Amino acid sequence: DAGVIQSPRHEVTEMGQEVTLRCKPISGHNSLFWYRQTMMRGLELLIYFNNNVPIDDSGMPEDRFSAKMPNASFSTLKIQPSEPRDSAVYFCASSLIRTTNEKLFFGSGTQLSVL
Amino acid sequence: AQTVTQSQPEMSVQEAETVTLSCTYDTSESNYYLFWYKQPPSRQMILVIRQEAYKQQNATENRFSVNFQKAAKSFSLKISDSQLGDTAMYFCAFQGSNFGNEKLTFGTGTRLTIIP
Numbered sequence: 001d002a003g004v005i006q007s008p009r010h011e012v013t014e015m016g017q018e019v020t021l022r023c024k025p026i027s028g029h030n031s032l033f034w035y036r037q038t039m040m041r042g043l044e045l046l047i048y049f050n051n052n053v054p055i056d057d058s059g060m061p062e063d064r065f066s067a068k069m070p071n072a073s074f075s076t077l078k079i080q081p082s083e084p085r086d087s088a089v090y091f092c093a094s095s096l097i098r099t100t101n102e103k104l105f106f107g108s109g110t111q112l113s114v115l
Numbered sequence: 116a117q118t119v120t121q122s123q124p125e126m127s128v129q130e131a132e133t134v135t136l137s138c139t140y141d142t143s144e145s146n147y148y149l150f151w152y153k154q155p156p157s158r159q160m161i162l163v164i165r166q167e168a169y170k171q172q173n174a175t176e177n178r179f180s181v182n183f184q185k186a187a188k189s190f191s192l193k194i195s196d197s198q199l200g201d202t203a204m205y206f207c208a209f210q211g212s213n214f215g216n217e218k219l220t221f222g223t224g225t226r227l228t229i230i231p
Contacts, residue, residue, distance in 0.1 A: 042224060108159055
């Protein structure tokens with residue numbers, strides 16, 4: 001298996017532009033997580049899905065952020081409009097949550113720079 | 116809500132020595148999971164070791180072992196015979212076992228440098 005695939009690996013954009021980050025989880029996994037990593041705040045959970053349904057989106061900063069999971073093999077995180085403070089590394093992770101928890105597998109992250 | 120605290124922002128140790136990274140957490144749950152993740156400069160998040168709270172025995176993975184003290188809510192990572200490739204950020208993380216609480220809550224990390 002190729003693991004969790006995120007694209008793009010790097011994104012540079014100007015303030016006010018729309019940014020879309022993409023994630024393909026590991027096949028067969030039923031849970032998907034979006035994390036944001038910054039120097040100041042460390043790793044923060046933005047949102048997570050179970051069986052394509054959002055379970056906890058309390059970490060989504062504000063209405064400028066939205067996430068979707070239209071099917072089990074694809075998720076997007078969108079920022080519109082983007083701001084310089086959104087600059088961070090965004091990680092996607094997936095897992096197979098059954099009766100006992102399993103470990104999370106992380107993608108390589110997207111480094112977002114908003115100028 | 117769960118919290119995870121790593122009180123050592125940075126540590127350094129000579130190659131081949133042993134180093135221990137500290138982690139404490141707070142939760143009201145009785146069963147949960149604890150993890151140590153490694154993040155090298157490549158920024159890939161790599162699982163180092165995993166501990167289930169209901170298991171008394173401390174987890175071990177080759178040179179990596181944990182000291183899990185449930186009553187004290189402490190979960191430290193010991194790296195024996197440290198190697199240059201161990202240089203990385205290390206994150207302690209908590210995961211609940213109840214449905215709806217499968218997310219990982221991370222500490223702020225410890226930057227470990229192995230000195231040749």
